[in-house]
Amino acid sequence: MPLVKINDLSKTFHTANGDVHALKNIDLSIEQGDIFGIIGLSGAGKSTLVRCINFLEIPTEGTVYFEGKDLKSLTHKELLKARQSMGMIFQSFNLLEQRTAIKNVCFPLEIAGVNKKDAEKRARELLKIVELEDREKSYPSQLSGGQKQRVAIARALSTNPKVLLCDEATSALDPNTTRSILALLKEINETMGVTVIIITHEMSVIEQICNKVAVIDKSRIVEVGSVKDIFANPKSDMAKQLIIPQNIVHSLENYSTMRIIFDGLSSYEPVIANLIMECRVPANIMYANTKDVNGVAAGEMIIQIPVDSVDKVSGYFERIGIKYKEEM
Amino acid sequence: MEITELADLLIKGTGETLYMTLVSTFIAYVIGLPIGIILNITDKEGICPNKAVNIVLGVIVNIIRSIPFIILLVAIIPVTRFIVGTSIGSTATIVPLTAAAGPFVARMVESSIKEVDPGVIEAAQSAGASPIQIIFKVLIPEAKPSLIVGSTIAVTTILGYSTMAGFVGGGGLGSIAINYGYYRYQTDIMMVTVVLLVVVVQLFQEIGMRITRKTDKRIN
Ligand SMILES: Nc1ncnc2c1ncn2[C@@H]1O[C@H](COP(=O)(O)OP(=O)(O)OP(=O)(O)O)[C@@H](O)[C@H]1O
Ligand SMILES: [Mg+2]
Numbered sequence: 195m196p197l198v199k200i201n202d203l204s205k206t207f208h209t210a211n212g213d214v215h216a217l218k219n220i221d222l223s224i225e226q227g228d229i230f231g232i233i234g235l236s237g238a239g240k241s242t243l244v245r246c247i248n249f250l251e252i253p254t255e256g257t258v259y260f261e262g263k264d265l266k267s268l269t270h271k272e273l274l275k276a277r278q279s280m281g282m283i284f285q286s287f288n289l290l291e292q293r294t295a296i297k298n299v300c301f302p303l304e305i306a307g308v309n310k311k312d313a314e315k316r317a318r319e320l321l322k323i324v325e326l327e328d329r330e331k332s333y334p335s336q337l338s339g340g341q342k343q344r345v346a347i348a349r350a351l352s353t354n355p356k357v358l359l360c361d362e363a364t365s366a367l368d369p370n371t372t373r374s375i376l377a378l379l380k381e382i383n384e385t386m387g388v389t390v391i392i393i394t395h396e397m398s399v400i401e402q403i404c405n406k407v408a409v410i411d412k413s414r415i416v417e418v419g420s421v422k423d424i425f426a427n428p429k430s431d432m433a434k435q436l437i438i439p440q441n442i443v444h445s446l447e448n449y450s451t452m453r454i455i456f457d458g459l460s461s462y463e464p465v466i467a468n469l470i471m472e473c474r475v476p477a478n479i480m481y482a483n484t485k486d487v488n489g490v491a492a493g494e495m496i497i498q499i500p501v502d503s504v505d506k507v508s509g510y511f512e513r514i515g516i517k518y519k520e521e522m
Numbered sequence: 523m524e525i526t527e528l529a530d531l532l533i534k535g536t537g538e539t540l541y542m543t544l545v546s547t548f549i550a551y552v553i554g555l556p557i558g559i560i561l562n563i564t565d566k567e568g569i570c571p572n573k574a575v576n577i578v579l580g581v582i583v584n585i586i587r588s589i590p591f592i593i594l595l596v597a598i599i600p601v602t603r604f605i606v607g608t609s610i611g612s613t614a615t616i617v618p619l620t621a622a623a624g625p626f627v628a629r630m631v632e633s634s635i636k637e638v639d640p641g642v643i644e645a646a647q648s649a650g651a652s653p654i655q656i657i658f659k660v661l662i663p664e665a666k667p668s669l670i671v672g673s674t675i676a677v678t679t680i681l682g683y684s685t686m687a688g689f690v691g692g693g694g695l696g697s698i699a700i701n702y703g704y705y706r707y708q709t710d711i712m713m714v715t716v717v718l719l720v721v722v723v724q725l726f727q728e729i730g731m732r733i734t735r736k737t738d739k740r741i742n
Contacts, residue, residue: 248648277650288645292663292739302649304659333739346645353649 195262197357197389198224198247203256205242216242218413220256224406226356229383229390231400231421233436234410240393243410244359247391248280249273261356278306281350281388285362287342289334289349296321296330299348306353313352320348324378340371347378357389358382364399376403397436401425401492409433425494426455426517438521439481439496449478449498452507455517456484456491465516466497473510475503496521528711531698536718538612539694543681546616550623550676557583557624558631559657569643569653583625591622591683595690612693615684623680630676634668635661667738674730678723685719695719 205217216239224230234240245251246258249265258265260276268276281302289298299317300310308316321327324344334342343363350358360379364372380403383390392404400407400421408418411432417424428434438453459465470477477497484493499507504520511518557579563569564576589597595618599609602617638661646660662669688696695715703712735741 250644250647274650274652277648280648282645282648284641284645286639286641288639288641290642290660290664291639292666292737301646301659305646305649305651305655335740349645349649359648 196223196259197226197228197261198222198391199259200247201257201259203243203246203253203258205239205246205251206254215413217246217253220415222408222415222418224357224389224391226389227383227387228406229380229392229404231392231394231404231407232410233394233397233400233407234432235395238410239413240395240410241361244282244361244391244393247357247359248277248282278302278353279356280359281353281355281357282359282361283343283346283350283363285365287334287339287346287366289342289345291334293333294330295326295332295334295337295345298334298345299352301349302353316352317348320351321345323351323382324348338371339367340375343367343371343375344378347375347382351382351386351388355388357391360390360392362393362395365394365396372399373402379403409436422457426457427519437494439483446478446498448501450501450504451480451496451498451521452504453494453496453519453521454511455494455519457517459491459514459516463491463514465491465514466495468514469507469510473503473506475499475507477507528714532695532714532718535693535695535698535715536722539681539684539696539719539722542612542615542619542684542687542692542694543677546619546623546680546684547627547673547677549616549620550627550680551673553620553624554627555631557628559635559661561628561632562635562661563653563657567640569647569656583628586621586625587629589622591618591686592689594618594622595687610691610693615687615692615694618687619680619683622683623676626679627672627676630672631669634665634672637668638664667734667740670730670734670737674727674734677726677730681719681723681726695722 200220200222203217203220204215207214207216220243232240232243242251246253247260249258260280263276265273265276290301293301296314296317299320300313303313303316318327318330321330324347326341326344326348329337329341334345337345358379364375367375376399379390379392382388392399394400404421406419407421407424408415409424409430409432410416411430416430417428417433424433425437428437466477466479469475477499479495479497481496482493484491484495508518561576561579561583564572566573598618598621602609602614605617606614608614642664643656643660646656651659684692684694685696685699688694688698688700691697695718699712699715702708703715
């Protein structure tokens with residue numbers, strides 16, 4: 195049974211300027227243990243979609259199942275209870291400004307009726323997990339953005355939720371802080387078994403920690419699958435736009451552009467050098483975004499090669515087991 | 523008038539003014555705080571939108587607020603007599619003061635609570651907080667510094683009103699200023715009472731700001 199299942203969900207806002215169809219016919223299944231990314235451009239409907247998952251936004255049509263229960267069928271009290279099993283973090287952290295870090299972490303526990311002593315004990319454990327045990331007495335105004343988000347994560351996890359909803363949780367942070375927050379989310383997923391749902395407009399976030407991804411474009415899900423598959427072979431225009439760098443210089447005449455994907459090949463293998471030597475083609479690297487993940491190359495590269503050597507180069511890639519696609 | 527006699531008069535007047543002001547402010551908050559909160563949460567952006575309640579309360583508050591205090595003071599005399607038994611003296615003045623200040627306080631409270639970041643409220647909702655829990659654990663504590671600033675403004679405004687009540691026998695420094703300064707042309711006594719009023723206002727202002735600075739955790 196999927197942890198979260200969304201069936202044919204639509205959401206329409208009635209505004210003074212007419213109806214806004216924020217979501218149309220959304221179907222999604224999120225399994226226990228997933229780190230599920232939802233990516234799309236601004237205004238695509240991402241925030242509305244996560245807010246439908248915990249019913250902060252009531253869908254106009256369709257159903258949301260959480261742990262098999264139809265959220266629509268719950269009483270108000272049951273819904274509040276269900277929300278205690280769903281943590282949420284935000285782009286702007288949304289900490290209570292007049293409470294210390296530890297009191298912020300205690301907040302959901304107070305709501306759940308946990309007594310003060312147990313709540314503080316649990317809060318301390320969580321602050322330790324997010325590496326802020328020495329800042330428990332600090333107020334949000336005394337913390338950096340990354341530290342605030344860590345407190346927010348600790349707060350969201352305090353009631354032992356099954357799922358953590360993250361709405362652009364790293365968009366206000368610098369690249370290094372983003373990386374450390376994402377690493378923390380991954381660690382939480384692995385050690386505590388919390389399912390993570392991540393909303394973002396940045397492919398790099400998806401790449402770094404998600405195992406599955408749904409691409410949302412103009413209120414609809416246009417593609418969904420494993421990050422590996424979609425990254426290697428994006429089918430929808432939106433996925434291509436998000437994955438393939440858009441500002442590549444135009445092809446030279448008589449040259450073709452190829453996108454090659456590194457996943458699983460040794461970092462130590464000089465792929466391009468070998469390609470040039472073996473096929474004797476003047477390959478031109480237009481774009482590269484590769485990194486070494488524990489000795490395995492990951493990422494992508496866009497190269498240009500003469501049109502008449504495409505077959506030769508394809509053959510070479512197939513032989514060494516590299517995924518490639520002819521683009522443009 | 524002997525200087526000791528004058529001192530006694532002024533001390534008594536100051537005491538009455540403080541009594542009227544503080545008691546009226548307190549009762550105005552007992553009434554205005556819940557009304558302000560209800561106005562805020564029943565707004566269409568609030569946590570329990572309710573158009574009917576919001577409009578009805580809003581209209582009542584606006585009507586009372588738009589009556590000039592001096593008119594309210596006279597118009598409400600029968601009510602004052604009914605509640606206090608008399609319409610003169612400082613205890614009687616508490617009734618019109620509270621009537622005028624309650625709606626004013628309600629609006630101040632409403633606007634203080636409106637300053638609470640909607641994102642923080644959303645975070646509380648996502649943690650499964652009920653509206654009552656949000657009011658007591660989020661809205662009031664998060665708005666506290668702004669509520670204190672508001673109460674400082676309220677207390678000084680009510681003090682101003684209380685001196686106006688001096689015209690109809692309300693007691694306090696206002697009565698002294700009017701009786702001696704206005705009716706008997708003893709400008710020196712009037713000046714002294716005005717100075718005393720300024721000092722009292724200044725004092726309230728200073729205390730309010732200090733408490734705010736101490737409470738607000740966003741600025742230190
Ligand atoms: N409460 C609301 N009332 C009216 N329209 C809304 C409301 N909330 C969202 N919308 C509209 O729904 C659409 C989707 O908004 P949403 O916030 O879900 O987008 P998003 O993908 O999260 O964008 P961003 O990346 O900028 O946060 C937008 O057109 C937005 O204007
Ligand atoms: Mg958004």
